[in-house]
Amino acid sequence: MLDGILTGLSTAFSVTNILMVIGGCLIGTFIGMLPGLGPMSIIAIMIPVAISIGDPSTALILLAGVYYGAVFGGSTSSILINAPGVASTVATSFDGYPMTRAGKAGKALTVAAIASFCGGTIGAILLMIFAPALASVALLFHSAEYFALMVVGLSAIAAFAGSGQVGKALLMTLLGLIMATVGEGALFNAPRFTMGISDLQSGFGFITLAMAMFALPEALYLILDPNRSKTEGASGEIKDLRITKNEAKRIAPVIGRQSIQGFLIGVLPGAGATIASFLGYAVERNIASKEEQAEFGKGSVKGLAAPEAANNAACTGSFVPLLTLGIPGSGTTAILLGALIALNVSPGPRLMVDQPEIFWAVIISMYLGNVILLILNLPLIPYIAKILTVPRTFLIPFILFFTLMGAYIGQNNSTELLILVGFGICATILRFADYPLAPLLIGFILGSMLEDNFTRSMDLYGGLDFILQRPMTMGLLVIAASLVVLPSYRARRARLRQQGVADGD
């Protein structure tokens, strides 16, 4: 292993490769900030450039740099304008945007940069140590376990629902799942619920829905109430970049836990950064003290650090099945697999033995990429946060324009823009009535994966027997149930305690 690391170090630290990481991170960060262009599309666009380089290590290092940059860039638009262009940064906006609204945009971006750095670095260390062993564990996960894992992901909605909100959160999740069934599913070659509209054949676009649920209602709120935009973004507040000692103490354990948890989830093929970020947020909210729990969703540094650390660690984790088994764990790594094959590299168990310089150079480039991202981004934060000092008469049309472009670029279809406006109006009305919108989007994102895995398990076991026959599935479902029950149990206990105090116990 030491030989491999040394080979990797010498490859990754060549001038060309360092320049590639820097270039990749910059390109990824800036394009990733545009809502609608996630890591997957940016990497797909960069493939011809990477292939033209010729050297597989250098090409892969460039693509890995683009990947990290894009993940970080995506968080920036979530935090600043509540427009998560990628599913994995949806959870970032839950606390990132409230921080921006409270005039702490600079601090939010700093926390995100540091959490991403730590998540990515810890993930890279874990990848180096455990890659071969984890690959065999990941293979134990079958459709039934994936189904159960998705149910755990959906149960995380319990974390988003405050008291008195559980029913609404559940209804929104179910509505998201219902919306995910529109169009032609992967396992049934028949269009469902398309109402004869051919544009719905491929279902609703994720980005359209994400923009409609978050960015558009926020922009409409800013139009409706001009005072909303006056509270944030004053130049004095942008200086407030530093994290206090107390905040550092609070987020350190969160980052540690979520880096490990995120990495482990990222290793599972199909799970990826999205589930890692939602679960990370849910777990941290559930284990936080009561006072801290009340802060979640209102600008908690813990609530921001958790999904950021988790999604970056999961991105690193998703390289485990790719590099060790040749199985892409996510859409992004699937595109990377395509690039590897085009570069005449066949990932799989033999990669570490046959071409160690590639395997280790990529891992070393992960450390390098994370360090470079931090060095590049920390000084840029005051300038990025200055976006918010732009007058609202300019800012709002631009937010709306980026929202529209995000939906348009992905599908190249103007109908998508009309759907966006329609859903945006519905989402705004739902927000008026205090319905949480995040569960709807989570349900939509996990819906098709959930149904596919459920269908496969039912097919394989001829019915629901898979729950009883596979202990890991059962275990995960128990965890899911406890995730739903725990908040209600806590609320009940608190109520009983209050009654006890009132009775003079």
Next chain:
Amino acid sequence: MALDRWIALIILMICLTYGYTAFFTMDANLAPFMQRRPIWPSTFPKVLAVLSIIAALSILLGFEKSIGGPKEGDINYRRLQDYKIGQAAIILGLMIAYALFLRPAGFLVSTVSFLVIGAFILGERRFFILVPVAVVAAGGIWYLVQEVLGIFLRPWPFFLG
């Protein structure tokens, strides 16, 4: 009845229609070999329909009490007339117009118009800043998307090719 319960009623209607389709019409044309599978295309929607009807009813019938009124900083829908509802409606109309004109009018013309008119509606009158900013932004984004990223965006109106 409060707005959240009205919304629950509308969602209930949607779920009932969805459930009706899943239970009664979807499987009509199912191929015989598909009918022997333990799971049909309608299985998952059926489960979802039942669960969502229960969830919508629980809100409609008020099983769970919502706590507190509108949150601080949120918009009170009962006093919508106090907000800039007209501006919001015009901006939404502008977005629909953008969607309809994006292809025929071309990206540059429709985007510059959208940004300028949008800012004008919101009260911006400094056209000497507004127009150049809109032109540079639209041109920059077009160059990035079309020339750098290779995603096709027709720049000019259809009659200019």
